[in-house]
Amino acid sequence: MSYLLEVKDIVKDFPGVRALDGVSFGVNTGEIHALVGENGAGKSTLMKILSGVYPDGSYGGQVLVDGGEVRFDGIRAAERAGIAIIHQEFALVRQLSVAENILLGGELHSGGVIRREASLAEAEAALKLVGLEINPEIAVGRLGVGYQQLVEIAKALRKNVRVLILDEPTAALSEDESRNLLAIIKGLAARGVACIYISHRLGEVLELAHRITVLRDGRTVSTEEKTAMTEASIVTRMVGRELSGVFPEKESGTGNDLFEVSGWTAEDPASGMRVEDISFKVRRGEVLGIAGLVGSGRTELAMSLFGAWGPGLAGSVRLDGKELGITSPRDAIAAGLGLVSEDRKKFGLVLPSDITTNVTLASLDKVAARGVIDENAEILAAVSYIRDLKIKTPSPEQRAVNLSGGNQQKVVLSKWLMTAPRVLILDEPTRGIDIGAKFEIYGIIDRLARGGMGIIVISSELPEVLGLAHRILVMRSGRVSGELDGKTATQEKIMTLAACA
Numbered sequence: 001m002s003y004l005l006e007v008k009d010i011v012k013d014f015p016g017v018r019a020l021d022g023v024s025f026g027v028n029t030g031e032i033h034a035l036v037g038e039n040g041a042g043k044s045t046l047m048k049i050l051s052g053v054y055p056d057g058s059y060g061g062q063v064l065v066d067g068g069e070v071r072f073d074g075i076r077a078a079e080r081a082g083i084a085i086i087h088q089e090f091a092l093v094r095q096l097s098v099a100e101n102i103l104l105g106g107e108l109h110s111g112g113v114i115r116r117e118a119s120l121a122e123a124e125a126a127l128k129l130v131g132l133e134i135n136p137e138i139a140v141g142r143l144g145v146g147y148q149q150l151v152e153i154a155k156a157l158r159k160n161v162r163v164l165i166l167d168e169p170t171a172a173l174s175e176d177e178s179r180n181l182l183a184i185i186k187g188l189a190a191r192g193v194a195c196i197y198i199s200h201r202l203g204e205v206l207e208l209a210h211r212i213t214v215l216r217d218g219r220t221v222s223t224e225e226k227t228a229m230t231e232a233s234i235v236t237r238m239v240g241r242e243l244s245g246v247f248p249e250k251e252s253g254t255g256n257d258l259f260e261v262s263g264w265t266a267e268d269p270a271s272g273m274r275v276e277d278i279s280f281k282v283r284r285g286e287v288l289g290i291a292g293l294v295g296s297g298r299t300e301l302a303m304s305l306f307g308a309w310g311p312g313l314a315g316s317v318r319l320d321g322k323e324l325g326i327t328s329p330r331d332a333i334a335a336g337l338g339l340v341s342e343d344r345k346k347f348g349l350v351l352p353s354d355i356t357t358n359v360t361l362a363s364l365d366k367v368a369a370r371g372v373i374d375e376n377a378e379i380l381a382a383v384s385y386i387r388d389l390k391i392k393t394p395s396p397e398q399r400a401v402n403l404s405g406g407n408q409q410k411v412v413l414s415k416w417l418m419t420a421p422r423v424l425i426l427d428e429p430t431r432g433i434d435i436g437a438k439f440e441i442y443g444i445i446d447r448l449a450r451g452g453m454g455i456i457v458i459s460s461e462l463p464e465v466l467g468l469a470h471r472i473l474v475m476r477s478g479r480v481s482g483e484l485d486g487k488t489a490t491q492e493k494i495m496t497l498a499a500c501a
Helices: 043-050 075-080 098-102 116-129 145-157 175-190 202-208 231-239 298-305 329-335 344-348 355-360 375-388 405-418 435-450 462-468 491-499
Strands: 005-014 017-027 032-036 060-065 083-086 163-167 194-198 211-216 219-225 257-267 274-283 287-292 314-319 337-340 423-427 454-458 471-476 479-485
Touching: 005 043, 017 032, 017 043, 017 060, 032 043, 032 175, 032 202, 043 083, 043 163, 043 194, 075 083, 083 145, 098 116, 098 145, 116 145, 145 163, 145 175, 175 194, 175 202, 202 231, 211 231, 219 231, 231 435, 257 298, 274 298, 274 314, 274 454, 274 479, 287 298, 287 462, 287 491, 298 337, 298 423, 298 454, 329 337, 337 405, 344 405, 355 375, 355 405, 375 405, 405 435, 435 454, 435 462, 454 462, 462 491, 471 491, 479 491
Parallel strands: 017 219, 032 194, 032 211, 083 163, 163 194, 287 454, 287 471, 337 423, 423 454
Antiparallel strands: 005 017, 005 060, 211 219, 257 274, 257 314, 471 479
């Protein structure tokens, strides 16, 4: 059988690691083909080969288009063959207009002068392909995440794409935005575009895909029609074993009040987003969930409590009854708070640095004497967390940028655990990571809570909030709209508080 796009026996090595070991599968015209696997299974590496990021000669095996072997020396060569990729992190220039982004690298000009009217018309035509009716002259940075995702797809379609690769396209979208995007992808497939869809959201995969390929440890485990698979069977193939009881059993009781926020009001100096008159408590050994729609103020609450914006505008924060004067993250760390931020790559890690440096970054006083860092103590600390949190890496000297998303998140967790926090705030702790890594992180959260730590979990995934939290705060428009008991809460009750005025 001849596929539109086929990979045969792809092998890719990095220093000390074989990322791909004989991966093979094919994609038909008009097919939505899902590619799933744990972080580190090789999905992103394979997509970088298909999109020309890793050029010919840097890997083994064959890539075929219409049955003929192709060799890409860069991204443009892949695009000329009709292959485009939409990365999880958008490749958009926020300061430029929608039209300028869509035509970037392929501008319409005459004598070196941009043909403005023709450019706007072509951008509008590309936007119509994704059902987006917006002013093409508006700056991309003014658009919401959902619209930015569609601009990325419009940019790819303008290049006459035949194969569109989407890497975690709904990871940062609301439920409505996700539904809209899935409908658009189905429409593209109906018009003959082949789509390779990468996602950890298995419900979406089973709804969208025609066939599913599972990767594990750089190898192809199976390629099957979606009708032959279930979420459970996919997970078993991904991790090599069955996962039962994804969420740990909650402790029946929690301790005394540990952390108290009263009348808290703060404002993001960059966006002007406010949280107002927020009050809640966290008990020892309790997991407090915070739910709400995108823009409800959940992340803003976490950042402000951690001192990222300086002192609050009003209200108080107490730990063990003692009021905390937090004006910076340094103050928060010293007071006994930790924050695993929503954007681990921007705020959680120093990506070019190694695991050792990242793990000890917030606790240098623990591995230093008289202001001089003890490198042996640093390495020993990193090795202990690599072992305890099961971080997959060839050595503590591995750079954070080369780790999978799940292992990067474990490094961020290690950094904060090394500070020995009394209260740990986890903002989207499992975003963009696979089910196996989620399972492990849920176990870590449970272990910390059982040890008496107060945990705050902010998550857009309602099953996650319901599965982990003893109590749930729901936010809307920068305020707390209600509180639910974790035992009796439901997705419907949460959404009612999150969306209904």
